[in-house]
Amino acid sequence: MDALLWLSFGGPDKPEDVRPFLENVTRGRGVPPERLDEVEHHYQSFGGVSPINQLNRTAIAATEAALAEAGLELPVYFGNRNWHPLAEDTVARMAADGVRRALVFPTSAYGGYSACRQYDEDIERARASVGEGAPELVKLRQFFDHPLFVTAFADAVRAAAAPFDDYRLVFTAHSVPRSADAASGPPAEGGARYSRQIAEASRLVAEAVGAGDHDVVWQSRSGPPQVPWLEPDILDHLETLPAQGVQAVVVCPVGFVSDHLEVVWDLDTEAAEKAAELGLGFGRASCPSGDPRFAELVVELVREHVAGAEPRKLSDFPAAGCTVNGAPCAPGCCESRRRPSPA
Missing domain, CATH: 3.40.50.1400 (Rossmann fold)
Structure with a gap:
């Protein structure tokens, strides 16, 4: 190379x-x-x-x-x-x-x-x-299941949670149309590779920090209301937490690798403001690129x-998306549907 x-x-x-x-x-x-x-x-x-x-x-x-x-x-x-x-x-x-x-x-x-x-x-x-x-x-x-990716997020969650004695851990990722998610994996695997990988990464990070219950929600939806997208949205989900006795929330943007604008607007701005309206303590884990x-x-x-190094993975999901040392995308996998727009 x-x-x-x-x-x-x-x-x-x-x-x-x-x-x-x-x-x-x-x-x-x-x-x-x-x-x-x-x-x-x-x-x-x-x-x-x-x-x-x-x-x-x-x-x-x-x-x-x-x-x-x-x-x-x-x-x-x-x-x-x-x-x-x-x-x-x-x-x-x-x-x-x-x-x-x-x-x-x-x-x-x-x-x-x-x-x-x-x-x-x-x-x-x-x-x-x-x-x-x-x-x-x-x-x-x-x-998404590499040990270094998971441990970087886990430490970021710990840092964000430090001010709170108790908190609800909520993971977020960019929402996509349900039809696009259904096409994001080979039919033989049941499709929905994207949302299943998000759920698995969230589970791995939650396990690493010793969190019990956790939630997986979505952000940055931009499509017309008549088109079903992955839900619930982070803002809608926050509104349900006070009734459950939750006093603080730590949000982990596990679907992103850097603190770019969708993270700082959707989470640090809109979600933080919503949490304040609801009387919730709010912490946000940083993304791992830094x-x-x-x-x-x-x-x-x-x-x-x-060097032919053995891939390090924490799950049994295929290491797809690569034609060497991994499974290439199968025919029909990840086909274009109505593409999400920027948030």
């Missing part, structure tokens, strides 16, 4: 980027302008800058250092699906630099269309844009390819 491509979603770096970025994300999906206006307000509330690009650059720097420490001299390139640096431009630069074969780390731990298969499409689109001479790109496997173990996780995934 000659390099590692860090492939992510992308986000605006300045206020004037916000609208073009949102139009790029939603192109061809029939999202009404008023919905874009609402989402643009979320971004402009934070100065028109998404945290995601800087979070990625920080994680990339940590990964480069961890790779070097492990004796793996792989340059790390950064590309995005929806905003600069675009994957097509990055892969073109890789080809110009003489990269012929590279691994790809997608910043998603899970299966599903947007979380997994769409990254395959990003890779193919980028290679096609370069044409002859484009490097071979091999995507790393899903890692934890040193996240860089170690990436190195371990790389070593599965370059």
Whole structure:
């Protein structure tokens, strides 16, 4: 292998980027302008800058250092699906630099269309844009049940729960249409790989912190009300907790790898305000991209390819989404349905 491509979603770096970025994300999906206006307000509330690009650059720097420490001299390139640096431009630069074969780390731990298969499409689109001479790109496997992913979240939950004597642990992930979730796994496995992986990761983290009961809920829904999406929504769920005698809630965004805008808006803003209205104590676990173990996780995934290292997993779920040392997506798995829009 000659390099590692860090492939992510992308986000605006300045206020004037916000609208073009949102139009790029939603192109061809029939999202009404008023919905874009609402989402643009979320971004402009934070100065028109998404945290995601800087979070990625920080994680990339940590990964480069961890790779070097492990004796793996792989340059790390950064590309995005929806905003600069675009994957097509990055892969073109890789080809110009003489990269012929590279691994790809997608910043998603899970299966599903947007979380997994769409990254395959990003890779193919980028290679096609370069044409002859484009490097071979091999995507790393899903890692929702990797011990380092689980323990990083578990420690983040402990830190968020420190102010409370008792609390309810609530896990969140990006909601998707139920039809998309049903198509997120091979029919032979019963489909719904995305929601089942979210549930399994939540169980693993809850077990690691010694939590008894826990809840799995959803956030960032953006579709029309007539289309069924995964429920309950985090805000609706919070309203049910006081009647159960809950006095504090710790929210763990287990479906995300970094504290980007959907996390800080949906949880740190809307969910925190809702909890305050309800008289609930509120804590939010941080996402793992800034934890040193996240860089170690990436190195371990790389070593599965370059050194034949045994994959470390805490569940029996297939290590899908990768064509080497894992099960590739089966025919009919993670097919595109009505794609979720940004929150």
